[in-house]
Amino acid sequence: MPRIVETIVTTMNATGEAHIAPLGLIEEGDVWVIAPFRPSRTLDNLRQVPFAVASHTEDVRVFAGCLTGRKTWPMRPAEKVTGVVLDSAVSHWELAVDGVSEDELRPRFSCQMVHTVSHRPWGGFNRAQAAVLECAVLVSRLHMLPPEKVEAELKYLEIAISKTAGQREEEAWGWLMERIVAWRAQRGQTF
Numbered sequence: 001m002p003r004i005v006e007t008i009v010t011t012m013n014a015t016g017e018a019h020i021a022p023l024g025l026i027e028e029g030d031v032w033v034i035a036p037f038r039p040s041r042t043l044d045n046l047r048q049v050p051f052a053v054a055s056h057t058e059d060v061r062v063f064a065g066c067l068t069g070r071k072t073w074p075m076r077p078a079e080k081v082t083g084v085v086l087d088s089a090v091s092h093w094e095l096a097v098d099g100v101s102e103d104e105l106r107p108r109f110s111c112q113m114v115h116t117v118s119h120r121p122w123g124g125f126n127r128a129q130a131a132v133l134e135c136a137v138l139v140s141r142l143h144m145l146p147p148e149k150v151e152a153e154l155k156y157l158e159i160a161i162s163k164t165a166g167q168r169e170e171e172a173w174g175w176l177m178e179r180i181v182a183w184r185a186q187r188g189q190t191f
């Protein structure tokens with residue numbers, strides 16, 4: 001299995017509007033692959049403006065926020081490519097698309113690393129951050145996962161939240177739980 005780095009990807013459309021979405025970048029030798037499922041604004045933007053910025057942030061509210069309609073996060077222009085960088089990034093990568101492998105479900109944009117920048121010291125591993133990321137992935141797939149699997153995973157992830165979360169992780173978890181509560185209600189569950 002290739003290594004995948006979960007990150008915040010920003011892209012631009014032809015009129016210069018930025019779009020933000022959490023995506024996994026797939027490492028393939030010295031290229032990084034962005035593989036958006038159709039339909040996707042990230043996909044449309046990469047066809048219009050073939051650059052992407054991957055911002056690596058410890059503020060997991062950005063991951064949870066993007067999936068719950070909170071997409072306004074402070075940004076600044078990228079240094080070498082057309083795009084924007086998240087202000088909270090510990091480091092970021094600037095990427096240029098150098099090929100597309102078409103697919104009905106999930107086209108693959110292969111990217112060259114054009115520029116990497118380190119902004120501040122990395123703060124170390126935190127289990128609650130990982131739990132928020134896992135929960136954000138679950139929330140992005142609620143429409144296709146078996147409900148029992150979602151509930152079992154949530155039960156496990158809650159342990160890391162209750163034992164190790166700080167304020168930012170708790171807030172991010174709360175946003176995701178609002179989505180889970182709405183999804184349960186839709187299915188007629190009352191807990």
Ligand SMILES: Cc1cc2nc3c(=O)[nH]c(=O)nc-3n(C[C@H](O)[C@H](O)[C@H](O)COP(=O)(O)O)c2cc1C
Pocket residue numbers: 006007020021022023024025035036037038039040041042043063067133136137140
């Ligand atoms: C950690 C994480 C990784 C994700 N990786 C991908 C990915 O590789 N491809 C994808 O299509 N969606 C991925 N998603 C879901 C997208 O962020 C979400 O569906 C998003 O809205 C993409 O669509 P957009 O470009 O139209 O915003 C991921 C979500 C999370 C939380």
